[in-house]
Amino acid sequence: MNYPTELKYSKTHEWVRLEGDMAVVGITDYAQDALGDVVFVELPQVGRRVEAGAAVAVVESVKTASDIYAPLAGEVLEVNTALADKPELINQSPYGEGWIFKLRVDPAATTSLLSAAEYQALAESA
Amino acid sequence: MKTTPLHPAHLALGARMGPFAGFEMPIQYTSITSEHLAVRGWVGLFDVSHMGEFWIRGPQALAFLQFATLNDVSRLKVGRAQYSMLPNAQGGVVDDIYLYRTGEEEYLMVVNAANIEKDWAHLQALAEGFRVSLEDASDFFALLAVQGPRAVATLQKLCEVELENRKKNDTFMGRLVGKWVRFARTGYTGEDGYEIFVAPDEVGAVWQALLDAGATPCGLGARDTLRLEAGFPLYGHELTDQTNPLCTPLAWVVKTQKDFYGKGALLEAPCPRRLVGLLVEGGVPREGYRVWQGEREVGVLTSGTHSPVLKKGIAMAYVDSSLATLGTSLEVEIRSRRTEAKVVEMPFIRSSA
Structure with a gap:
């Protein structure tokens, strides 16, 4: 299982890549492996304002449907429309082409997130 | 376990x-x-290997199986198999089974793993008065x-x-x-x-x-x-102790020209809802999701998944009988959102068999 150290993580298995005041969000390698083949993704509305911890997207695998939570409060700037035709990108490239949405955030708020080591410990103790 | x-x-x-x-x-x-x-x-x-296997043997094996199952066992030759069901007294289904005729007076019944004990008790009780021996060979x-x-x-x-x-x-x-x-x-x-x-x-x-x-x-x-x-039912989903097989596309299994256990109840029970196949757009349909037509709730999904071949949602559902005709447009509620669904023929795909 892969836990890139340059990313931040949530306890609910999302990753966050901070680019200035923009946060790119996806689900972790651990999460995509647990879900299995992703076959459908329900994306949030661009422009929607979300609270930290709000359910904003849904990832459906063959086995189950899983809510995806906003790791930080902010405004949805962009969603990964490629997932409509290729939801399997989440399995194939969870930290790359399988990103799900981008948020405009307050960069100071990211202290609530976990480091790669902290997230790995949490994921592997589950 | x-x-x-x-x-x-x-x-x-x-x-x-x-x-x-x-x-x-x-x-x-x-x-x-x-x-x-x-x-x-x-x-x-x-x-x-979790599936159950019962041997049914004896001079009245055929007579017993004609009574205990819905399909016509008299048409089953040695070395042939048939899909069938065990009816209950209320017109419902105890289990769906496969019956293999392995000898003149010898049959092997394959039953669902979840139903081994229930089926065994049911068949034991029904076998009284018949010259048959039953053997639970599931572990063999x-x-x-x-x-x-x-x-x-x-x-x-x-x-x-x-x-x-x-x-x-x-x-x-x-x-x-x-x-x-x-x-x-x-x-x-x-x-x-x-x-x-x-x-x-x-x-x-x-x-x-x-x-x-x-x-x-x-x-x-x-x-x-x-x-x-492939459009096959799974017991506990499409078929249960309460479902009448005549309300499903498997009605062909029921051979009404012979006598069988619970025949009267099965033939008399109405079909307020019928089992259909649904092709579902935008999302993964799953068991328990509700089916709507306009503001009317008209059915419920018994199974559903994303079809890897069609790359679309497919489901089986019991819907109001008046809506069970091919081509009917319905909606499936997927997490508080309605998505289009259409009654289609099963199997959902063509295959090599």
Whole structure:
């Protein structure tokens, strides 16, 4: 299982890549492996304002449907429309082409997130 | 939790295990979709040893089975098999089964793992007054399913008994990698293939030989998506103690010209709702989701999944009988959102079988 150290993580298995005041969000390698083949993704509305911890997207695998939570409060700037035709990108490239949405955030708020080591410990103790 | 004789083999392959009908079973080895497509495109191998097997023997075996099952057992010749169901007294279904005639007065009944105890008690009670002996042989058989367009060719390389020119539902004994097994040209995937009854202490060798011959190990996850694409029911979902088979596309199983247990109740029960196949747009339909037409709730899904072949949602549902005609437009509620659904013919896909 892969836990890139340059990313931040949530306890609910999302990753966050901070680019200035923009946060790119996806689900972790651990999460995509647990879900299995992703076959459908329900994306949030661009422009929607979300609270930290709000359910904003849904990832459906063959086995189950899983809510995806906003790791930080902010405004949805962009969603990964490629997932409509290729939801399997989440399995194939969870930290790359399988990103799900981008948020405009307050960069100071990211202290609530976990480091790669902290997230790995949490994921592997589950 | 019970296990099958192949449990160590599943663990060795790194299978993701899960509970099913009291057994710890492989759900997937790599991914449900890749295993599904292996069966549609080449050959897959399933451990279905959790299924139950009963022997029914004796001079009145036929008379008993005519009474205890819905299909016409008098048409079943030695070496042939038929799909059937066990009716209850209320017009519902105790279980759906496969019946193999293995001798003049000998039949093998394969039942769902979740129903072994219920079926056994039911059949024991029903057998009173018939000159038959029943034997629960569930622990004496392992069962493999080898399914896919290359299933027969793959098996043929491992045995001398002729497999290609057998008909669907033929069953016979033969040696496979030197072990005596019962072959049956049956399955639950919609593909050509065989199911193989083998002694528990010999199944490991057969399993390994089939893997070595190129069969992809497949778990119960793919078994479920395959049977759904093929339009086959799963007991506890489409069929239950409360469902009348005459309200389903499986009404052909019910042979009304013969007498059977609970016949009056079954024939009299109305069909307020009927079982249909649904093609669902935008989302993955799942069991329990509600079906709507406008503001009227008109049905409920009994099974649903994402079809790896169609790349769309497929489902089975009981819907109001007036809406059960092919082409009817309905809606399925997927997490508080309505999505379009259409009543379509089953099987959902064409296949090699």
